[in-house]
Amino acid sequence: MSTTAIQPVPFGRRVKRFMADRPLIPLIILLIILVVILQILRPGIVNERWIANTIKFAIPLAILAGCQTMTMLTGGIDLSIGTVATMSAFIMATQVVNQDPAVAFLLAMMPAVLIGLVNGIGVGVFRVHPLIMTLGTSLIGTGCLQVYQRTVIASGARIPDFLAWLGTGLTYGVPNALLLFVPLAALIVFTLSRTGFGRLLYAVGDNERATRLSGVQYWQVITALYVISSVLAGITGLLYIGLIKAPSLSLAEPLVLPSVAAAVIGGTSIFGGRGGYTGTIIGALILTVLTTLLTILQMPEGARRILFGLIVLFVTAAYLRIVEER
Amino acid sequence: MTSNPLLDATGVAKNYGAVAALRNASLSVLPGEVHALMGANGAGKSTLVKILTGAIPANAGRILIRGEARDIRSPAAARRAGLLPVYQEPSLIPDLDVLSNLRLTSTPVEPFRAWVRELGIPDLDIRDTARDIPLAVLRVLDLARALAVEPDVLLLDEMTAALPANLAEKVLEVVRRQGDSGRAVIFISHRFVEISALCDRATVLRDGETVGVVDIVPGVEEKIVELMLGTRIVKTHVAARSAAQKAVPAPARPRLSVHNLRVGTKLNDVSFDLADGEVAGVVALEGQGQDELFAALAGSIRPSGGTIEVDGQPAKFSHPIDAIRAGLAYVPGDRAEALAMQRSVRENIALPFSAALRNWGPIAMRQERAKVVSAIERLQIDTRAQGEVQRLSGGNQQKVTIARWVAADTRTLLCFDPTRGIDVGTKQEIYKLLREVAGHGKSVLFYTSELEEVQRVCDRVIVIFGGRVVDIFPVEEADEPALMRAAYGLPRGAKADIGILADPHCSSPESASSSASTSPGATP
Amino acid sequence: MSHFLRRQGWVAGLFVLFVVLFIITRLIQPAYGSGDFGSLVRAVLPYAFAVAAQTVVVIAGGIDLSVAAMMALTSVTAASMMSGASEEYALFVVPFVLAMGFVLGAINGMLIVITRVPDIVVTLATLFVLQGAALLVLDAPGGAAADWLKALISGTVPIPGLPDGIDAWLPKALLLLIVCLCIIWIPLRRSRLGLSIYAIGSSELAAFRSGVPVARTRIIAYALSGLFAAFGGLALTMSTGIGAPIPGPYLLASVAAVVLGGVALGGGKGGLLGPIVAVFVLRLVRTDLTLLAIDPNLTAIIEGAIMVAVVMFGAFITMRSRQS
Amino acid sequence: AGKYTIGISNTVQGNGWREEMVCAMKAQALASGEVAKLNIAHRNTDAAGQLEDIRNLISAKVDAIVVNPADPAGIKAGLEEATKAGIVVVAVDQAVTEPSAYIISNNQEQYAYLGAKWLFGQMGGKGEVFYMRGAAGASADSDRDKGFKKALAEFPDVKVAQEVFTGWQQDQAKQQILSFLSTGTPINGIWTSGIDNVIVDALVESQAPLVPIVGADNAGFVGQLSSVKGLVGAAVTNPGSIGGAGVTLALQILDGKKPAQQTVLVEPQLWENATDEGKAKLKAAADPSLSPEWPVSISIPDWTTYTKDQIVACKGPGE
Numbered sequence A: 001m002s003t004t005a006i007q008p009v010p011f012g013r014r015v016k017r018f019m020a021d022r023p024l025i026p027l028i029i030l031l032i033i034l035v036v037i038l039q040i041l042r043p044g045i046v047n048e049r050w051i052a053n054t055i056k057f058a059i060p061l062a063i064l065a066g067c068q069t070m071t072m073l074t075g076g077i078d079l080s081i082g083t084v085a086t087m088s089a090f091i092m093a094t095q096v097v098n099q100d101p102a103v104a105f106l107l108a109m110m111p112a113v114l115i116g117l118v119n120g121i122g123v124g125v126f127r128v129h130p131l132i133m134t135l136g137t138s139l140i141g142t143g144c145l146q147v148y149q150r151t152v153i154a155s156g157a158r159i160p161d162f163l164a165w166l167g168t169g170l171t172y173g174v175p176n177a178l179l180l181f182v183p184l185a186a187l188i189v190f191t192l193s194r195t196g197f198g199r200l201l202y203a204v205g206d207n208e209r210a211t212r213l214s215g216v217q218y219w220q221v222i223t224a225l226y227v228i229s230s231v232l233a234g235i236t237g238l239l240y241i242g243l244i245k246a247p248s249l250s251l252a253e254p255l256v257l258p259s260v261a262a263a264v265i266g267g268t269s270i271f272g273g274r275g276g277y278t279g280t281i282i283g284a285l286i287l288t289v290l291t292t293l294l295t296i297l298q299m300p301e302g303a304r305r306i307l308f309g310l311i312v313l314f315v316t317a318a319y320l321r322i323v324e325e326r
Numbered sequence B: 001m002t003s004n005p006l007l008d009a010t011g012v013a014k015n016y017g018a019v020a021a022l023r024n025a026s027l028s029v030l031p032g033e034v035h036a037l038m039g040a041n042g043a044g045k046s047t048l049v050k051i052l053t054g055a056i057p058a059n060a061g062r063i064l065i066r067g068e069a070r071d072i073r074s075p076a077a078a079r080r081a082g083l084l085p086v087y088q089e090p091s092l093i094p095d096l097d098v099l100s101n102l103r104l105t106s107t108p109v110e111p112f113r114a115w116v117r118e119l120g121i122p123d124l125d126i127r128d129t130a131r132d133i134p135l136a137v138l139r140v141l142d143l144a145r146a147l148a149v150e151p152d153v154l155l156l157d158e159m160t161a162a163l164p165a166n167l168a169e170k171v172l173e174v175v176r177r178q179g180d181s182g183r184a185v186i187f188i189s190h191r192f193v194e195i196s197a198l199c200d201r202a203t204v205l206r207d208g209e210t211v212g213v214v215d216i217v218p219g220v221e222e223k224i225v226e227l228m229l230g231t232r233i234v235k236t237h238v239a240a241r242s243a244a245q246k247a248v249p250a251p252a253r254p255r256l257s258v259h260n261l262r263v264g265t266k267l268n269d270v271s272f273d274l275a276d277g278e279v280a281g282v283v284a285l286e287g288q289g290q291d292e293l294f295a296a297l298a299g300s301i302r303p304s305g306g307t308i309e310v311d312g313q314p315a316k317f318s319h320p321i322d323a324i325r326a327g328l329a330y331v332p333g334d335r336a337e338a339l340a341m342q343r344s345v346r347e348n349i350a351l352p353f354s355a356a357l358r359n360w361g362p363i364a365m366r367q368e369r370a371k372v373v374s375a376i377e378r379l380q381i382d383t384r385a386q387g388e389v390q391r392l393s394g395g396n397q398q399k400v401t402i403a404r405w406v407a408a409d410t411r412t413l414l415c416f417d418p419t420r421g422i423d424v425g426t427k428q429e430i431y432k433l434l435r436e437v438a439g440h441g442k443s444v445l446f447y448t449s450e451l452e453e454v455q456r457v458c459d460r461v462i463v464i465f466g467g468r469v470v471d472i473f474p475v476e477e478a479d480e481p482a483l484m485r486a487a488y489g490l491p492r493g494a495k496a497d498i499g500i501l502a503d504p505h506c507s508s509p510e511s512a513s514s515s516a517s518t519s520p521g522a523t524p
Numbered sequence C: 001m002s003h004f005l006r007r008q009g010w011v012a013g014l015f016v017l018f019v020v021l022f023i024i025t026r027l028i029q030p031a032y033g034s035g036d037f038g039s040l041v042r043a044v045l046p047y048a049f050a051v052a053a054q055t056v057v058v059i060a061g062g063i064d065l066s067v068a069a070m071m072a073l074t075s076v077t078a079a080s081m082m083s084g085a086s087e088e089y090a091l092f093v094v095p096f097v098l099a100m101g102f103v104l105g106a107i108n109g110m111l112i113v114i115t116r117v118p119d120i121v122v123t124l125a126t127l128f129v130l131q132g133a134a135l136l137v138l139d140a141p142g143g144a145a146a147d148w149l150k151a152l153i154s155g156t157v158p159i160p161g162l163p164d165g166i167d168a169w170l171p172k173a174l175l176l177l178i179v180c181l182c183i184i185w186i187p188l189r190r191s192r193l194g195l196s197i198y199a200i201g202s203s204e205l206a207a208f209r210s211g212v213p214v215a216r217t218r219i220i221a222y223a224l225s226g227l228f229a230a231f232g233g234l235a236l237t238m239s240t241g242i243g244a245p246i247p248g249p250y251l252l253a254s255v256a257a258v259v260l261g262g263v264a265l266g267g268g269k270g271g272l273l274g275p276i277v278a279v280f281v282l283r284l285v286r287t288d289l290t291l292l293a294i295d296p297n298l299t300a301i302i303e304g305a306i307m308v309a310v311v312m313f314g315a316f317i318t319m320r321s322r323q324s
Numbered sequence D: 001a002g003k004y005t006i007g008i009s010n011t012v013q014g015n016g017w018r019e020e021m022v023c024a025m026k027a028q029a030l031a032s033g034e035v036a037k038l039n040i041a042h043r044n045t046d047a048a049g050q051l052e053d054i055r056n057l058i059s060a061k062v063d064a065i066v067v068n069p070a071d072p073a074g075i076k077a078g079l080e081e082a083t084k085a086g087i088v089v090v091a092v093d094q095a096v097t098e099p100s101a102y103i104i105s106n107n108q109e110q111y112a113y114l115g116a117k118w119l120f121g122q123m124g125g126k127g128e129v130f131y132m133r134g135a136a137g138a139s140a141d142s143d144r145d146k147g148f149k150k151a152l153a154e155f156p157d158v159k160v161a162q163e164v165f166t167g168w169q170q171d172q173a174k175q176q177i178l179s180f181l182s183t184g185t186p187i188n189g190i191w192t193s194g195i196d197n198v199i200v201d202a203l204v205e206s207q208a209p210l211v212p213i214v215g216a217d218n219a220g221f222v223g224q225l226s227s228v229k230g231l232v233g234a235a236v237t238n239p240g241s242i243g244g245a246g247v248t249l250a251l252q253i254l255d256g257k258k259p260a261q262q263t264v265l266v267e268p269q270l271w272e273n274a275t276d277e278g279k280a281k282l283k284a285a286a287d288p289s290l291s292p293e294w295p296v297s298i299s300i301p302d303w304t305t306y307t308k309d310q311i312v313a314c315k316g317p318g319e
């Protein structure tokens, strides 16, 4: 083995290697570029209010993308989070009409825990492919929610003030949702890097057989993981209903595919074993800013979707190029 | 042999990022020659084979085939040029049956069948799916598939490493005949016995560079080792263990005691004891139940009968964690099975610390670091590329798989062929380590496919044949011929000719080819 | 024979399940007849093509999230081209749309090969792109379909010599489905290309080393997927007489049916017949629930439950067989 | 008990208007005493899905099908098959193109024209309007578009700032208005296709200027028109109870009393809060006891016979 340190390394290569070692930097640069473009297109838009708004919308996406990040680290994916978030939001809004908010909260989190548990057992014990397992439970969940909706038509819905405050409120111009998000994000980052469970997520995704030989019980890790993912999704649902304030049967569904995109853009490998949550958060911000950018462009909806798709693809490809070139 | 080279490669270089896998490799092969390609682990042998056969592109170099410059961009192009490889890993498509695999590569079926029979597998069903075929047989099929198209140059990358002796022997015969018929074979192996029995010349690689081409003559081994290792320690013989070392006071009860263990149809009735402070060897031909024995002891599969006792207590393992809790840790021969390749050395070593549910919480980073560092030091792991285990060399990866259990202070190691595909120097270190572990009162069960290792490491050797223990030797009697005979299920003391591996010293090409002619099987 | 049974056991099981369901249907609704079977086949049609599209790429070791969007785009393209046009013009529209599906599919494949971005992400991106393109073609459902195209899937095939009673059970839609799938699938399965698709799905490295042109095979697999999706889009236009730019539920359904049909999500295994039978089973379940006047939302629950239960069952079986 | 089985097909779920429609169908079926069983296919789907539902209802041998069509052309074949099978087909709320089907619906073109004309007048005949449509492809939406465009033609200085399809879903509409507001584009008025109260909420929450808004007679919006300070707006009636009327029509036809025309139109009214007269109307119509997304016109004289309790209970025959 030898390094090519003899001749001076060209500047381009050095920049590339620098970015490859710190994969967050290119992401942050991209985010800044997008914001600058936005500011050029509509001068003055980037102000305190806009930033607060962007953060407000990025947070639910970022939490769901956190679910995606963690499951992707193990080589899985959780497509049921949209349904779970929608269910807990819908149940909260309809139950709080007749129940104590605490009771409503518990009721709202129940399906989350249940779906997480079923996902975990399916993937961890029966070894069902996570894509199939979570698609299946999300189908079941959606069906249940729709049947449930038929039974509560008459009672109506209400958004608890606290959730509205958390979802939409600002304190000194800072979104209240950060009160929930900052500790949550810190917890996820800490879990991934400094706890045994976090280590196991990476290791299981890298080489499951090896973890087994080291005494790791796969089903335990996977079950815990999917329950955590589901609970996070449930919490997101509550936050999101506070933001949108209109309970519906597909509330968080549109966030599912972007949550996968945010995690991928943030550098988490869909094949497992590689990635982290910080990148994901920036990925979520990038997607949110991108959405605003496309709305401003005043182009037909079709053209916007085309651009969105192309940009997601381009960013992921470019990022892979940078990170893999070492 | 003064004819023009069939294949002539010069100045071949290949970089993986900052790592130079090959820097300046050259290789020239004459018609009718069996040419050894030798080098320590990581010297670049496989890389060179892959380049020659179009599996990966080179960064530099010139390749002439029959004197013509050829640019081989894909395995298909190599095949057209008459170069056929058998890579280190099996290349049959796992989900296709053998027949479809042949169709995919446009391999004629009848010659293939003839070669398969020739290579010692009489009852192959070509409608079997590759996935269901044992690894050793797959390797042979790979070879037969290459032979069936009558390649000019056959490239065999550690073809015999995963083969039981009986199959390896057949392969060697066939390879030698390839050479006799005017074709060429490039033969990679870490086994000197095979090289000296088979090859005409050897090209030696070190650190991606060709450092010498030698004729194989008796006694050339020393020279090759010198070339391979360069300034590194030259062939350290493990000193025969002193009597004091061996004198382990027989403990009141064995550490591990296995009675009448059965696993499916593969392992029938195995019993033996393992004492504290002992290294017990296990010797067996491929597929005699040793895999199942280790898997059962490691908690990977459930035995169908018999008992396992640990420290006199009956133990039932339904998951490796149960075995680990009982102090039994399994080190597989294939490091890819044991390591999380994208994770760091530290995380890999510390993996067992987090396994149990109660250790899922915050990690005591400093404590962990101390344990890991001390294990790294004990095994002298080269940690220059410790960020990702996949960037370590093979030998160092192997050390990490052991370091994990040293750090966990495990009482009993179940090592399954831990020196498979590892160079001489690293092997010595692993032998030393195992003795040291035993010296600390721990015990080791050590399966090896290289018989000469038994006398270097073990106190005792357990021979398994057909899923049963056929003999238990004291190490003094466990020389290679004796072990070989026992491994074939022959009674101790019998003298029967069981092939060229029986006696490495009289395996000059002449005597080897005469033994080949007496073997059964028709030339296709 | 044992090889055949081992490989086709799952499909045979599915087929038995379908027959059992059919008998149940007749018990629920004794008047369920050939016309109703025709309705079932017409409902199956777009799902069947969607699942065929998914099957090809899954066998090749990939996944195609853009199937439904591709169907939407091809459907609106066909419908808007045929709107106000002559009947004969449709003779040009059909091959045009099919070629479009093929080419767009191939582009999917090329993007995967060239960018080296995981297929799931590439097809996620193209999902948005194709959806957007569909909205540009028609921003609301509309357009038209030639009458002869619509007639292709309504009614039955009069086969001379066959008693009417049997003839009635041969809806044109079924024939169309069988013909379209078979003219592509059967030659493919028998060809080197077909083997190569299985090979790259089973082990890309081994396939490459066996001389399979991996990149080209992958591109062709996605192109075929696009082609099948275009058939699906046409089927939608044929049955509704319009094109709708917002994709229907065909993505989820295709993945579900692929898995139910015994095609392993890792690639390399399975065939087309299983997923197609699975589609019939799933559609018939919905019919039965409507016959029973059960809330259609329960169907979603039942479809999901079947999917999960069957897959768990399959996983359980393989676990058991591996242990013994 | 009754003697008929009636099939119902609807393709928007979770929308208050449609929920009221289904409840009205159930209540009317119960109140009529003529219906033994309802077979309700009520889910979110598109024309292809509705086609499948209709065909399954045909297989179930219902006597009549009351359908709220996702797309008139897209389900034409299914409706034709139903008529051929001897099933009475009634489309409610929106028109269909199948000639054998009967239609009973609000006058949707007039609905949009009334509201838009009032809105543009409020805007002083000029400025930018945010045009929030319903579900793409639905005939109510395209008919309303005609009415909207007709009004627009009368006010040459009014421009459409942006046009979106809400799919008649509250959450989608809310997200659309929020993301539109975040771009900072100034507007002077908002026209909605009946998804209204969440739009008022969005403006209030984001402290955006309260521009004039047109919606439908949904209970929540009607309440907001009287209670939200500074809100100027109008509600155009669009009774969800039209579903009950559809059941009545189907039963009449089954009993051999065919209507004079294939199509029955209900004429909409406009209640605004800019004049005292309008305010009084709004006050009279308001019904806070209803779910905010339910239209306050819970019955249609001559066409429905159930009580308020019956529609709110939302129970059909046999439930």
Ligand SMILES: Nc1ncnc2c1ncn2[C@@H]1O[C@H](COP(=O)(O)OP(=O)(O)OP(=O)(O)O)[C@@H](O)[C@H]1O
Pocket: A001, B016, B019, B020, B021, B022, B039, B040, B041, B042, B043, B044, B045, B046, B047, B048, B391, B392, B393, B394, B421
């Ligand atoms: N894909 C790769 N990426 C990075 N480095 C690689 C890769 N493949 C090989 N190397 C490096 O190239 C060098 C040569 O590897 P190669 O596999 O050719 O060795 P070898 O001589 O065949 O060794 P062995 O005896 O262990 O099979 C090693 O240092 C290895 O780590």
Ligand SMILES: Nc1ncnc2c1ncn2[C@@H]1O[C@H](COP(=O)(O)OP(=O)(O)OP(=O)(O)O)[C@@H](O)[C@H]1O
Pocket: A001, B016, B019, B040, B041, B042, B043, B207, B382, B383, B384, B385, B386, B390, B391, B392, B393, B394, B395, B396, B397, B422, B423, B426
């Ligand atoms: N892809 C790589 N990236 C970074 N470093 C690497 C890479 N491959 C190998 N190295 C480093 O280069 C050194 C030499 O590697 P090589 O594989 O040549 O080892 P080796 O001398 O053959 O040892 P062994 O006999 O244990 O295989 C090792 O320290 C290893 O960590």
Ligand SMILES: O[C@@H]1[C@@H](O)[C@H](O)OC[C@H]1O
Pocket: D012, D015, D017, D018, D093, D094, D134, D140, D168, D193, D194, D195, D216, D238
């Ligand atoms: O006004 C709308 C109605 O006419 C439509 O058909 O369904 C949803 C309603 O909000």
Ligand SMILES: [Mg+2]
Pocket: B040, B041, B042, B043, B393, B394, B395
């Ligand atoms: Mg090495």
Ligand SMILES: [Mg+2]
Pocket: B045, B046, B047, B088, B157
């Ligand atoms: Mg090698």
